[in-house]
Amino acid sequence: MNKIEKLMYTLSFLTITSGVMFGLVIIYWMVFPYRVIEWNSDYFPIVTKTATQGGSITFIADYCKYRDMSATISRSFINDIIYTTPESTTQRQTGCHVVNIVVPIPQELPPGNYYIQTVYKYDVNPIRSITLIHNTDQFTVVEAGGKP
Structure with missing residues (x-):
């Protein structure tokens, strides 16, 4: 075997090995069961069951x-209508925590009974994201003047 054949053999081996390794990394990224966050309750409890337009609502995240x-x-206020608020980014600490989360009530949100659906999207690697959905308990939005 001359030097050129030996070089071609080595390059072929390295190319095939690199391709197999890359394929294994992609498969790992696609199927690994990432555990990012878990909630300790089925829904987020609301601190105060009534809020005014333009005010805020507080819920507890455990x-x-x-x-x-x-x-x-992204958060959506849901009853007969779905009112979606702009997306935001959050960085919560690792570990187990109980925190109060304050969400502003849009001024233009019609009065009524709502719950908030919160969609969390985590980009766990370059080719995969995990989306988790968690809802609050129901609450009532009243007009800013106090009328239901």
């Missing part, structure tokens, strides 16, 4: 977070 990564959050 969670255990296992990975140090930020989430893109």
Whole structure:
């Protein structure tokens, strides 16, 4: 075997090995069961069951977070209509925590009974994101003047 054949054999071996390794990394990224966050209740309890338009509502999040990564959050106020608020980014601490989360009530949100659906999106690797959905308990929005 001359030097050129030996070089071609080595390059072929390295190319095939690199391709197999890359394929294994992609498969691992696609199927690994990432455990990012878990909630310790079925829904987020509301602190005060009544809120005014333009005010705020507070709910309690009881969670255990296992990975140090930020989430893109979108929240929707849901009853007969779905009112979606702009996305935001949050970075919660790892570990188990109980926190109060204050959400502003849009001024233009019609009075009525609502719950908030929060969608958390975690980009766990370059090809995969995990989306988790968690809801609050129901609450009532009243007009800013106090009328239901």
